[in-house]
Structures are given as structure tokens and as C-alpha cells.
Amino acid sequence: MRNTEARHRRGTVHRQLMLVLLLSPSLASANCTCEFSGDEYKAFGTRAACNVVMSDNDKTCNIAFAAVGASTPVLSSVVTSSVANYQQQAYEITIQYLQLVSKNDDAGLTNPKFLQPALLAFMRAAYLRPGVTDDLKGLDAAVSQFTKEQVDKISEVFYGKRNAFDGRQGNLTYSVNRTTVRLTYQVTGKNKVTIETTYMPVPEK
Template identity: 35%
Template sequence: MTNTPANRRAWSAAASVFAIVGALLMTHSAYAQVRYCHCRFKESPWEAYGTRAACTAVTGNGGTSCNISFGGAGADPNVVGAVTGESNASYRGRFYEILFRYLTLYRQRNREALADPAFLQSALVMFMRGGYLRNKIGADLKQVDGAVVAFVAQNTKEISDVFLGKRASFSKDIKGAKFTVEQGAIRMDTKGLQLLTVYLPREK
């Protein structure tokens, strides 16, 4: 890579992103009970862990496989197109835009902005899709995606309130999937797939 101003700016931006991602991997005193996204396999004691925020873990194929995504990364472009109908270029552009905004707000510790319903609706769907829009998951991905999109769209305000500690956890069934919203996290159980998205770490 040549040492041009544009490339220096790119490296600087990348360094900032990696610094924030590193912070997500570490326990901070501001959070009392650290929770990581994780998969529990069919046969104990095996488990797999991701980060403590902006992370989705999907257990599929009868509890024998695990996919962990950070910030929505990892979705298969071919699966994205087949399931959502969105072009790879459009999806990739939205992914970077959402992740950069999330990381910026996270670094600022701006939980209110992170949980703002307008941003939350886009970010949650993107983060959750990163875990299941892949090959060989062992589930009906169009059904899963339809349930995710519908649940988040219909309950964004309620999800925001739970994430900010303004209301109690709740569960709802929609399109063949059960969703449970906890402080900072969403769980989904449906045929062939279990998903956990940890959007925000718990506060003290």
C-alpha cells in the first residue's frame, strides 16, 4: 500500500475501529455482570463465546454447529441476495454505515442513542442477520428472516425500553419463532435454530 493521504486516513479509521472492538472484548468496571454472546452445543460441556456487545451467536443443525458474528459481519453474499433480495453492494454499504455508527456511539458511552428506536431497528436486524444469513444453518432462512424483521419492526420501542432498563423483559411469538427480550439482549428460538444477540452490555 502506498503512503498517500487517503491510505493514511484509511489506516487511521481502521485503527480506531480495532481499538473500539478491543474494548468490547475486555471487562470494564462500569458493567457489573459481564455477558457474552455464546453457543451451547448439544453435547456438554462444549461452548463457544463471542464479544460482550454487538455480537450474535447462532446455534444450528440440532445443536452441532455455531456461528458467531460481530456487528453483522459474516453474512454470505449469495444467501443475503436469495433471502432478502438486496444486492451485495447495498447490503455491504449499510453494514459498514451501521457498524461505524454503533462503534462511535459505543465509544462515547451513549446508550440512549444506541437504543434510539430509529437506529435500533436497523442495527438489530443487521446484527442478527450476520449470524444466520449463511449456508448450512439447518433452518428455513426465509422464515427466520421474516420473523426477525417483523418482530423488530413491531416492537422496537418496547425493545429500546428494556435495553435501557425502563421496562421488564418480555417474550413474544411471531411467525413460528419465540423472541425473548432482556436488558441489552434478544434471544430467538425457532425450528432448527437458536439465536442470541447481545446488543449492549449490562450496566451496574
């Protein structure tokens, strides 16, 4: 029964994604990018709902779409709720996000009550993967605190009411612009982890 429900949720997400891509072709264009330490490789994601995590001295890149993609074993070591409940919430956030994008509902996308859990789930989808960092709980706590404390300012930037801003919060440095949140987490003696989430759809040029 659980496997059937999971397949149904995945199918719903895929149908919603196809609908949004049909209604908003710009989402399928390259925007968020993996910038590797060498010049041999480069990877691209979509113009929105794209999460990139660089680790291992910028040699490893994880890309996730919206809130879907976190590793189940890694999730179990971080989230306080059951993994099944968390995954259900991630699917629901993704579906709601896609519906808001398809309606061009910027007010809904930037509502802090939706934005905070959505940003956290988006970022987790990419960094809750094997091998990203050996300080995963520290990273997750820092990202959780950041989204809670900065969500109102992020909302205003995304909605166009406030200028872009940057700063530092503990081991986390951050920058926020009209479409994207970029975080760099670094603890002395450990490799840095860079997270970039393109949340608001990027206008086509």
C-alpha cells in the first residue's frame, strides 16, 4: 500500500511538472549552474525550483528539483518526524509550488508561511545526500535557523519590495537576490558546502 501511494505521489508531481513546463517554457532553460573547480565539466538546472550543492572542494555537485530528491537514509539521521511524513510534506510542497508558478502567483510564492518550509525543503533535497559533509547536522541546523530568521526579508526581496542583501550568521554566509538564495557553510578545518537555490522563476531575456 505504501509503495502504491508513493508511486501515485511521484506520478502527481511529474504531471504537475509537465504542466508547468508547458505553461512556462522558461523553467526548462538553463540557469542554476554547477561551477566545478576545473574547466572539464559544467552542469545546469532549470530556471526555477533548482537547488545546487557544491562540496568536496567544488569537485562534487548535487542538483535537486524543488523539494524532491533527498536520500532516505540521510533523511533519517536529520529529520525529527518520520521519513515517510517528511517525504509526503516534500511532495505536497513541490505540488503547491508548481501550482503557484503556473498561475504566476508571486504573492503566494513569497508568503512567508509557505516560503520558509519550501526553502528549507528545497535546499535539503540537494544537501541531504551521501558524502556532502561529515557535519550534516551542523549544516542542517544552520540552514534551518537561517530560513526561520531571514524569511521575512527574503520574502520582500523575492517580491521586489526590498533590495538584495547579504551577511553572515555563525558558520553560514549568505546572499539573497530577486530570484536566488546562496549559502556557504564552512567550519574551520572542514571543506565548505555551497548551496544555491533558484526559487523565483527567472524572467527570460
